[in-house]
Amino acid sequence: MVLTLVIFVPLAGALLLLCLPAKAARWVGVGTSLLTLALAVVLAAQFNWHSGGAQFRVSVPWIPAIGANFTLAVDGLALPLVLLTTLLTCVALLYSWPHAERPRAYFALFLLMETGLNGYFSTVDLLLFYLFFEVALVPMYFIIGVWGHAERRQEAAMKFFLYTRVGSLAMLLAILALYLAVQPHTFYLPAIIAAHPFPGAGLVPSLVLLGFFLGFAIKLPIVPLHSWLPDAHTEAPTAGSIMLAGALLKMGGYGFLRLALPTVPGAFHYWALPLAVLAVVSAIYGAAVAMAQSDLKRLVAFTSVNHMGYVLLGVTVAAYAANPADRTAGAVGAMYQMVAHGLVTGGLFLAVGILADRTGTREIARLGGIWAALPLYGGIFTLLVFASLGLPALAQFAAEVQIVLGAVGAFPGIAAAMLVAIFVTTAMFLWVLQRVLYGAPPPAFAHLPRLRAYEIAAMVPLVVLIVLLGIIPGPLTTAIGGALHAPLLGPLIVH
Amino acid sequence: MQELQWTLALAPELIVAGAILLLLPLGEILPPRWRATTTWLALLALALSTWASVALSLQPARPVFDDTYAVDPLAVALKLFALVATALALLATPSLFRDQPHAGAVPALFLLICLGIMGLAASQDLALIALFIQLITVGSYVLVGLAKGSRLAMEGALKLFLFSAASSAVMIYGMTLLFGLTGTLRLPELAQHLPGAPAIIALAALALVLAGYGYKITLVPFHFWVPDTYQGAPTPVAGYLAVGPKAAGLAVLLRTVLVAFPHGRDGWPVALAVIAALTMTLGNLLALRQVSLKRLLAYSSISQAGYLLVGIAAAPRSNLGIPALLLYLIIYLFMNLGAFLGVDALERRVGSDALRAVAGAGWRAPYAAGVLALCLLSLAGFPPLSGFVGKVLLFGAALGAGWLWLAAIMAANVAISLFYYARILEALYLKPGTTPFVGTDPPALRLALLVLGLGALVTGIFPQPFILFAQHAATLLGMMPMP
Numbered sequence: 011m012v013l014t015l016v017i018f019v020p021l022a023g024a025l026l027l028l029c030l031p032a033k034a035a036r037w038v039g040v041g042t043s044l045l046t047l048a049l050a051v052v053l054a055a056q057f058n059w060h061s062g063g064a065q066f067r068v069s070v071p072w073i074p075a076i077g078a079n080f081t082l083a084v085d086g087l088a089l090p091l092v093l094l095t096t097l098l099t100c101v102a103l104l105y106s107w108p109h110a111e112r113p114r115a116y117f118a119l120f121l122l123m124e125t126g127l128n129g130y131f132s133t134v135d136l137l138l139f140y141l142f143f144e145v146a147l148v149p150m151y152f153i154i155g156v157w158g159h160a161e162r163r164q165e166a167a168m169k170f171f172l173y174t175r176v177g178s179l180a181m182l183l184a185i186l187a188l189y190l191a192v193q194p195h196t197f198y199l200p201a202i203i204a205a206h207p208f209p210g211a212g213l214v215p216s217l218v219l220l221g222f223f224l225g226f227a228i229k230l231p232i233v234p235l236h237s238w239l240p241d242a243h244t245e246a247p248t249a250g251s252i253m254l255a256g257a258l259l260k261m262g263g264y265g266f267l268r269l270a271l272p273t274v275p276g277a278f279h280y281w282a283l284p285l286a287v288l289a290v291v292s293a294i295y296g297a298a299v300a301m302a303q304s305d306l307k308r309l310v311a312f313t314s315v316n317h318m319g320y321v322l323l324g325v326t327v328a329a330y331a332a333n334p335a336d337r338t339a340g341a342v343g344a345m346y347q348m349v350a351h352g353l354v355t356g357g358l359f360l361a362v363g364i365l366a367d368r369t370g371t372r373e374i375a376r377l378g379g380i381w382a383a384l385p386l387y388g389g390i391f392t393l394l395v396f397a398s399l400g401l402p403a404l405a406q407f408a409a410e411v412q413i414v415l416g417a418v419g420a421f422p423g424i425a426a427a428m429l430v431a432i433f434v435t436t437a438m439f440l441w442v443l444q445r446v447l448y449g450a451p452p453p454a455f456a457h458l459p460r461l462r463a464y465e466i467a468a469m470v471p472l473v474v475l476i477v478l479l480g481i482i483p484g485p486l487t488t489a490i491g492g493a494l495h496a497p498l499l500g501p502l503i504v505h
Numbered sequence: 506m507q508e509l510q511w512t513l514a515l516a517p518e519l520i521v522a523g524a525i526l527l528l529l530p531l532g533e534i535l536p537p538r539w540r541a542t543t544t545w546l547a548l549l550a551l552a553l554s555t556w557a558s559v560a561l562s563l564q565p566a567r568p569v570f571d572d573t574y575a576v577d578p579l580a581v582a583l584k585l586f587a588l589v590a591t592a593l594a595l596l597a598t599p600s601l602f603r604d605q606p607h608a609g610a611v612p613a614l615f616l617l618i619c620l621g622i623m624g625l626a627a628s629q630d631l632a633l634i635a636l637f638i639q640l641i642t643v644g645s646y647v648l649v650g651l652a653k654g655s656r657l658a659m660e661g662a663l664k665l666f667l668f669s670a671a672s673s674a675v676m677i678y679g680m681t682l683l684f685g686l687t688g689t690l691r692l693p694e695l696a697q698h699l700p701g702a703p704a705i706i707a708l709a710a711l712a713l714v715l716a717g718y719g720y721k722i723t724l725v726p727f728h729f730w731v732p733d734t735y736q737g738a739p740t741p742v743a744g745y746l747a748v749g750p751k752a753a754g755l756a757v758l759l760r761t762v763l764v765a766f767p768h769g770r771d772g773w774p775v776a777l778a779v780i781a782a783l784t785m786t787l788g789n790l791l792a793l794r795q796v797s798l799k800r801l802l803a804y805s806s807i808s809q810a811g812y813l814l815v816g817i818a819a820a821p822r823s824n825l826g827i828p829a830l831l832l833y834l835i836i837y838l839f840m841n842l843g844a845f846l847g848v849d850a851l852e853r854r855v856g857s858d859a860l861r862a863v864a865g866a867g868w869r870a871p872y873a874a875g876v877l878a879l880c881l882l883s884l885a886g887f888p889p890l891s892g893f894v895g896k897v898l899l900f901g902a903a904l905g906a907g908w909l910w911l912a913a914i915m916a917a918n919v920a921i922s923l924f925y926y927a928r929i930l931e932a933l934y935l936k937p938g939t940t941p942f943v944g945t946d947p948p949a950l951r952l953a954l955l956v957l958g959l960g961a962l963v964t965g966i967f968p969q970p971f972i973l974f975a976q977h978a979a980t981l982l983g984m985m986p987m988p
Contacts, residue, residue, distance in 0.1 A: 075972040076898070112868070137897070141888035148887055151927070155935040164935050168927055175923050179916040186900050186912075217909075 012056070013066040013082050016049045016092060017128045020099070020121035027118040036107055039117025043100045046124065050096040054089060059485055062086030062492020064134070077189070077196040078137040086493030087267060087345055088131045090486060091260055094352045095127040097471060098256040102249035104468045105360060109247070109367075116157060119149035120249065127257050131264060136185045136197040139269070140178070143225075143261060147174050150246075150254060158245040166238075166245035173228050173238040181225025181265070184218045188273055203272045211280035219277040222270040223285075229262030230318040233292040243311035248363025251307065255314050256356030260348045263321040267341060271329055282330035286323055286417075286424050293319030293431035301438040306365070306372045309442065310358045313398060316435055317351045317406070320344075320413050323428060327416040336419035338491055343412030345490045350405035350479055354397045357472040361391050364465055368458045374442065379451030383458045388447050390469055397476045399439040400432055405479035408487075511569040514576045516557040517584050521620045524550030525613050532609020540609040544599045547612035551592045551619070558584045566982050572691050573630035575760070575982040582831060582978035583626030583756045590749045590838050591619040593953045597741035597846050600947035601853070607651060615745070617644035622753040629764065629983070631680040631690040631714075634757055635673070638717060641750050642669045649738040649746075661737025668720060668730035676717025682710035693983040695765040711766060711773065718761070721754030723747075723810045725784040732791075735803035740852055743799055744845025747806040751813075752834050759817050759827065764983045770821045777818035778903075778911050785811025785918045792925045798848045798858040801925060805884060806841055808922060812915060813837065815899050823905030827979035828972065829898035835971055836891040836964050840883040843957030847877025850950055854942045860928065865938020873946055874933045876958040883961045885926040886919050891965035898972075 023042025027035055057065055064083040072080040084092060103120055110116040126146030133139050155167030189195050191207035208215035228235045243251050271278055278285075296315030303309035324347065327340025364387065365380065366372045381388030397404035410432065417425035461469075479486065512519070524547060532543045558581055566577035595615055602608040621641035628634045642665070650662030684690055686706060687698035699707050719727035735743040762773055788808030795801035816830025850873035851866050852858045866874040883890035896919065903912040946954075964971050 071969075073894070073969050073972060075969055075976065076901075141893070144888050144893070148882065151930075152934060155931065164931055167935065168924075168931065171927055172920070172923060176920045179920050182897070183900065183904075183912055183916055186897070186904055190901065190904055 011068075012049055012053050013084060013132055014068055016046060016053060016096065017082070017125055017132060019046050019049060020124040020128070024118040024121040024125070027114050027121070030114070032114050035113035035117050036110070039113065039121065040100070040103045040107065042121055043096070043103045043124065046128075047096040047100050050093050053084070054093055057084070057089055059086070059489045060492065061496070062489040062494075063496030064493075072135075072138070076137075077194065077198070079135050079198065080138060081135040081198060082132045083134050084132045085496060086489030086491070087264065088493075090345070090349045090489070091131045091257075091264055091352075092128050094260070094349055095124060095131065095257045097475075098252055098352060098356050099124045101356065101360065101468045101472065102252045104464055105252070105363065106247075106249045107464055109249075111157065116153075119152055120253070123149040123153075123253060127261070130261055134199045136188065136199055136202070136269070138197070139199075140182055140185060143178055143181070146258060146261065147171070147178065150250065150258065153250040154242055154246045157247040157250065159247065160245060162241065163245040166241035169238045170242040173235070177225040177228035177235075180221040182221075184221025184225070185269075187214065187218050187221070199269070208274050209276050211276045215274045215277035216281065219270060219274045219281060222265065222274070226262040226265040226270065227322070229265070230259060230322060231262070231315060232288055232319065232322055233295045233315065236292070236296075236315050239315060240308050240311045243314070243359075244305060244308045248359060248366075251311075251359040251363070252356045255311070255359055256352040259314060259318055260352060263318065263325065263344060263348045266322070266325045267328075267344065271325065271341075275329065278326075278329040282326045283421065286326040286330070286421055289319045289322035289326060290424050290427040290431065291319075292316075292322065293428060294434060297431055297434035297438055301434070301441065304374055306374050306377070306442070306446065307359070307362050309374070309438075310355065310362055313358075313435065313438075314351070314355055316431060317347065317355070317398075319431065320410060320428065321347050321351075323417060323424070324413040327413070327420045331416060331420035333419050336416045338416075338494060339412045340416030340420070341494050342487055342490045343409050343414075343416060346412060346479075346483070346486060347406065347409035349486065350397075350409045350476070353472050353476050353479070354394060354406055357390075357394045357469065357476070358398060360468060360472070361387070361394055364461070365391075369455060374445050377446045379447075379449045379455060381447040383451040383455045384460065386461055390473060391447065392443060393473060393476070395439045395443055397480070399436045403477075403480045405476045408480060408483040412487075514561065514564075514567075514569045515574075517554040517561065517588075518620060518623050520550055520554040520557060521616050521623065525616045525620065528613040528616065529610060532607075532611075532613060535609060537604070541599045541603070543609050543612045544595055547595055547616055548592055550616065551588050551595075555585065555588045558588065566980065568629065568982055572693060573628070573633055575627050575629050577982040578978045578980045579756065579760070579831075580627035582974070583752065584623045586752055586834060586838060587619045587622035587626075587749055590745065590752075590842060591615050593842055593846075593956060594741050594745035594749075596949045596953035597849055598739075600950060601739055601741060601849070602651075605652075611648070611651070614644045614648050618648075618745070618749060622749050625753040626756040626760075628757065629692045629760065631683065631692070634761075635677055635680060635717075637753075638673065638676075638721060641721065641753065642666075642673070645742075645746055645750065648742045649734055652739065655737065657737035659737070661734040664730040665734045668727070672716045672720035672727055675713050679710045679713025679716070682706065682713065686710065692761060692765040696767055696983070699765065700768050708769070708772060711762075711769070714761065715758070718754050718758045719780075721750050722758065722814070723751060723784075723807050724780055724814065725787045725807070725811075728784070728788070728807050731807055732800045732803040735806075736797060736799045740799060740845055740849035740858070743803070744842045744849070747803070747845065748838050748842050751806070751810055752838075755810075755813055755817065755830065755834065759820070759830065760981060762817065763820065763981055774818050774821050774906070777814055778906075778908055781811045781814035781818055782911060782914045783811070784808065784814060785915060789918050789921045789925075792922070795925070796860050798852075798860060798863065798929065799845075801860070801929070802841075802844055802848065805922065805925070808918060809837060809841065809884065811918070812896065812899055815903050815911060815915065818911075819902035819906040819908070822907065823902045825898055825902040825905050828975040829895070829902045831975035831978050832898055832968070832972055833895035835975065836883070836895040836961070839957050839960030839964060840880040840890070840892055843876055843880035843954065843961055844884060846950065846953055846957060847873050847880060850946050850954065851877065853946075854944060855940045856943070857940070860932050862940045863938075864932050864936040864940070866932070866942070867934035869938060869942045870946075872951065873954060876954040878930055878933055879958050880961055881926045881929055883965065885923045889962070889965045891961050891963075891968065894965055894968040894972075
């Protein structure tokens with residue numbers, strides 16, 4: 011029941027917004043997102059973190075004529091992402107309080123997207139899974155296109171829309187192939203996994219994998235399917251970038267783990283090496299191109315390409331490694347990386363937005379001396395950057411270490427290449443810190459307004475969680491590991 | 506006694522026919538301020554006919570009038586489809602044609618087309634089929650050309666007429682060939698006699714007949730009249746033509762190939778699949794660069810015809826085929842007519858159907874633009890809107906028939922189509938508008954938009970009853986059992 015509410019309370023809020031006068035929009039918008047977060051926390055409190063298996067199962071007939079049911083359940087893979095989504099929606103909407111023009115449509119679209127994301131992460135029916143995938147996609151098109159920054163926002167919105175759509179249609183064909191391969195036809199994921207329709211690595215399983223790959227690699231994104239991302243992230247309003255980087259990209263990685271890995275394990279194993287190479291190329295490319303950016307927001311956008319490369323690497327390790335411990339490490343690392351990246355990069359986009367609001371620019375060349383001008387901001391920004399480059403005791407370190415450990419067992423050469431990527435990222439970020447924060451502030455920045463309460467309120471939960479996940483990785487790792495070995499969804503990691 | 510029963514089985518058609526005979530003179534006799542009542546009388550006739558159709562659906566399937574006319578679930582479903590589509594399109598017309606010459610005749614003309622659709626979907630005889638196709642054409646021709654002063658309307662009506670004449674001639678030639686080969690015009694008897702005839706001639710005859718059907722379904726290469734006619738026609742008429750006659754053409758094609766050509770199942774399904782792929786691809790590619798909303802929707806409806814044809818092509822190989830076709834037709838009625846009427850509402854406010862003219866409409870005419878956006882997203886296949894469920898079933902039919910290539914081409918087309926649908930969304934919501942919006946939407950049009958928008962949404966969120974209905978209606982009289 012609570013799980014259903016977590017999905018549909020935002021939708022109810024969105025519908026309510028359309029009936030209310032614009033004055034009430036901010037209160038209803040932020041209030042709904044806070045309520046949803048509270049519900050998600052209640053869910054987390056009732057969740058058995060130790061087992062990590064699928065819980066809170068709800069199943070109602072939806073389209074029995076074609077074997078599709080409204081089936082929900084969350085496990086250790088899904089719940090962290092639901093929590094991440096609800097938290098980031100709160101953060102994004104809180105930050106938007108004074109910024110949102112046309113507030114009714116603005117808040118309604120964010121809440122609709124939250125419904126899509128929460129639904130996507132909590133369903134085990136493939137048709138519903140696809141449905142929520144698209145429900146999360148459409149609002150973002152409008153958010154970028156209507157509330158985006160510059161002249162190029164329409165182009166960026168269209169690019170985002172078309173790219174994601176191509177991927178999602180490929181994924182739909184893959185889903186239908188699974189549906190038709192099982193007798194009786196069903197969209198129920200555990201039944202499909204149990205029937206194991208595509209064990210080998212022949213043509214059809216490889217095509218199914220290709221369909222999933224197109225869907226999820228575009229979303230993640232992986233080079234060379236990434237070119238929508240820098241434009242979309244750069245042109246989106248700050249709150250949109252937070253959601254895009256923090257939550258929407260995770261749909262790709264989650265899809266790989268939830269759908270592709272258990273349904274076509276043979277084909278995934280067969281193609282794991284090329285995919286791992288692609289993942290590492292993506293990671294190095296993302297870091298190198300980020301270094302060349304002059305726009306701070308675009309730079310952060312490219313670091314997502316880098317970090318999502320690690321996620322795909324972790325997934326391929328889970329598909330390929332001979333040793334179950336390595337497989338577990340890869341999958342757990344990929345999941346952990348997604349949660350950590352959501353917090354860190356969500357925070358980074360928020361930080362860039364806060365800075366741009368004050369200085370009126372995102373050009374790195376025109377920034378400088380920010381730490382002296384805004385000491386608190388400088389501290390937070392430094393922490394976020396260190397978290398993003400994978401400093402120990404911060405969230406992403408715990409993730410990347412597991413991915414590297416898994417990769418060393420599976421593909422040692424590629425693990426070495428990943429270290430290069432981490433090294434490039436580190437160099438890139440340190441250079442950013444040096445250019446943006448250090449030095450004496452230019453005269454124009456001498457009297458920048460301090461951080462406001464709503465900005466701090468948006469930032470604090472992210473920072474706290476980044477530190478907590480860095481120093482206490484145990485509970486989340488256990489829950490993810492439990493989900494990977496749980497029987498209901500078919501163990502992802504077969505011993 | 507038998508004749509009486511046969512006549513009773515025609516009750517829905519007879520009610521509509523009676524209304525036409527009543528309304529045609531009445532529209533001209535009534536003083537101008539009473540002319541709107543013809544619309545309400547037409548709606549009343551449609552309601553009565555709907556009631557009769559529902560009553561008919563409870564009876565067993567049977568042929569009437571010596572096997573020439575079918576009373577089966579498919580025919581009844583198409584009757585209901587025609588009645589609902591006609592009623593919704595009619596709601597948009599009184600406000601549009603007010604104070605124009607011949608305004609009183611408009612409802613009767615809509616009913617004439619409706620009668621043609623109802624008859625076509627039930628005909629099992631090639632002569633009847635030719636007759637009802639002509640009936641639809643006559644009504645369409647007059648409705649498109651009603652605005653005598655407009656050059657575009659004249660051009661549209663002329664194109665419709667010329668293409669109709671040419672394709673009907675070819676079709677009737679094909680029917681003559683079939684008659685020459687078998688000595689019968691009735692579809693069930695054709696199925697018995699055709700296996701003895703030379704296969705190549707039978708196939709050629711089918712291809713010729715397909716020209717006439719393809720014209721109504723707007724299949725490539727019989728689609729050339731569509732953009733000009735839709736652009737010239739009053740927008741509700743264009744929307745109605747894009748929905749009603751197309752459905753009738755698909756129904757008669759389905760009946761013809763399944764009832765008369767069961768032995769050709771190695772040949773025509775693949776041929777239809779190829780035509781479907783061509784139709785959706787060409788329609789989509791040509792839609793990409795349109796700047797007139799009506800032309801854009803015209804090309805979009807051509808590509809939708811390609812998707813719909815997939816259902817017929819896959820019918821012999823996948824039991825999802827016919828239900829997918831029928832479900833998609835129901836959905837298509839809501840979303841496509843909704844899109845056309847949405848454009849109609851905007852066009853009346855800004856005085857143009859140019860993409861540029863409707864910029865910013867999402868914020869200034871939120872009601873009509875909202876329904877239009879909803880219908881466009883549905884046409885593009887976004888869940889939870891109904892176009893998605895329809896496409897899932899069509900994809901399933903194509904994959905179930907073993908045609909991965911067709912499913913892939915269809916997926917590519919759905920992706921391409923997003924580009925031009927999103928261009929409309931971009932104009933509605935993303936672009937700042939400059940054109941002034943005048944007046945408000947007429948209440949009847951708003952009602953039609955509400956029904957269509959809700960229809961596009963509800964059939965997507967709760968498709969189960971509609972799928973059951975489509976599965977029920979997938980029963981044709983005299984259909985050979987599927988493998």
